[in-house]
Amino acid sequence: MKNIKSFICALGVAGVTFTFTGCNNEYDDVAPGSYVETERIETFPGDKVMVSGTVSNGSPISSVSLVCEEWGINHVYDRASYDDNVFVYEYTLEVPDDATFNQTLTITAKCKNGKSTVREIPISYLPDTSAPVATPAFNPQIGVEMDVTSNKGVWNIDFMASDDRGLKSVSISIPSLPYNETIELSGLNASVKKTIEFTPPNTYPCAITIEDVSGNVSVSNMDVVAMYPETENPIYDYSGMYVVDANEDPDDYINGYYRYMDRKGEYQYEGKFYAATDDSKVYFTPERNLDGDLYGVSPNVSSKLMNNNGYVLPVTIAKSGYYGIYIDLKAHTYSISSLEVPENAYNGDLYLSGTGFAFGDDWSLSDKMTKVSDYRYEFETSLKSSSSSGYQYYFTNSGWSTVFRADAECKWWYEASEGTCAVFDPDEYTGEVIVTFDSAYPWGTIKKKNE
Incomplete structure (x- = not known):
């Protein structure tokens, strides 16, 4: 439905009804205020158009009519029994399925002093340029x-x-x-x-x-x-799945390589993924390893999702960017759709904090992270050989007014002032690492820095 807001009001108010009573002789010769913000209605057969308006005068309003005879529209708001000096209305104009165009919607406002104001709004056809x-x-x-x-x-x-x-x-x-x-x-x-x-x-x-x-x-x-049928390993209705970057080595990551996908129904899963480069490639796995069940596509049919580790090929994402991914294991199908960055996505300064990092005491702030794109951040540091508080991390701005956390298992990242932190196990690694965070669709990683 189109919103065509007509303001027929010398006071310029919309959406709220104000009632002032009383009639002074000084308004006997004054016509009601009538201002129309839109100059034209563009529409099409079968459409519904909201016409909103306000009528005001020192003399009480007696009626407001909206008329388009060619379309059989003749709607009257009878206000004769009221003493309102301001009247706000919303009218749904239904365009006939067999409508012809270049018509006029005539809005007539009348007051009890006998004065009236007429506004005419041309109605034209809005061409259809959208394909099904x-x-x-x-x-x-x-x-x-x-x-x-x-x-x-x-x-x-x-x-x-x-x-x-x-x-x-x-x-x-x-x-x-x-x-x-x-x-x-x-x-x-x-x-x-x-x-x-x-x-x-x-x-x-x-x-x-x-x-x-x-x-x-x-x-x-x-x-x-x-x-003819291809050999496939058994398919199960897992509690969750992970999407992984087939171009990366999971052994290079301490945390964040396996990005969780939520179960949406039997055998159905949904998640998000950032493709860093064109022709990025992904696999799907129910565990945080690539040794067991592994889902990719058939070498013969790039749209057929199947479970056969060592036989299947990764799914290719043609262009870099953010994507929503949906898979149905039982139906052997998947869909990948491009995502726009949310309007409220954070892109200000960001800092790393946590335990087990060499840049400072536990829970201290790092130096400002390097912004590698509008929503992606990096920080290089190293890990301590041991930490009495374990190994945890989160991200924040300098005033802690924007804080990104994860559940302890690192399945979901989210913005919250209080809560858990991402917990990771360095497995005795104490070398340099690159910590990354993406604030568009929140996700953190810790990767070993390979010289």
Whole structure:
């Protein structure tokens, strides 16, 4: 719904109703105050537009009407039985599905002194330039397992098509199968489910085209790879998962290499990841080691997530940046979506504090951390050979008004003035380390400094 705020008020107030009573003769010849902040309404068939306004005068308000005859709109606020000198209203203008445009919304304010003020707001068509979308987005490769007995594979297509004006159709084209079908759609959202059989094993180029009622189209091109089953280790519904940077060596890290992913449902997990470079690569593991179950993608189909340590390849993230990652182990699928930095993300000066560090006494502040980007910080130090308080760390600004902490197991980092600190085990390492923190989506690491 668009918010079109019309202020018809010499006092310039909005959203609050003020009532002043009384009528003086000095206002007998004064028309009500009428100021309209917007000069035009741009909308489209089926839309809803909020029109907000305020009418005021020394003479009490008798009525306010909103009229657009061509659309059958004739709404009147009858205030004759009141003695309000200020009246605030909000009206929801519903645009007809068959609306024609270049119309006028006429707002007429009348007072008990017989005076009135008319404001005319032109209504024009807002062109549709947005293409429809598919959720989830299609991967460039889709894997279909062949049944060795029937020599057939089945692809169960299941996605949601959406558009802000209205959907018209979706077309599925697989020329080499051959398969071509167009399905009529309606409404703003539509579930699309189709089952398609493939035979023999092969790579089948496929195009899925969604069209909206305005003629805008979105085209998703992919390869459907029909192949015989691959060997996979058993899949379990783990309590949580970790996403790891396949380009990094876990032995180089004392803390923070394994980034936790929350369980969102049976076999389903969600987490965040910062890709430091283009073509970053990630694996998924249920434990903080890479020796057991390890999930990556099939060497044959880059969209097929599977569990086979030593066989699978890492998932590739094409561009550097922040990402949200969702995986479904049972469905063998994953999705990776780019994340914008939150508006309230901290980017001021930051300091390291904790126990077991060589830069000072336990819980003292380090020197100011080096800012390597808007939201990423580094600090080089070394670890003590022993610490009576153990090894813990957190981050803060100089006045402790912004403090970043973690739970003791280092699964989640968050901003809080009080609470636990991240606990780590240096495993007898006492060399130099690089401590990092990312304040966009909070996460800390401690990495051995390799000369």
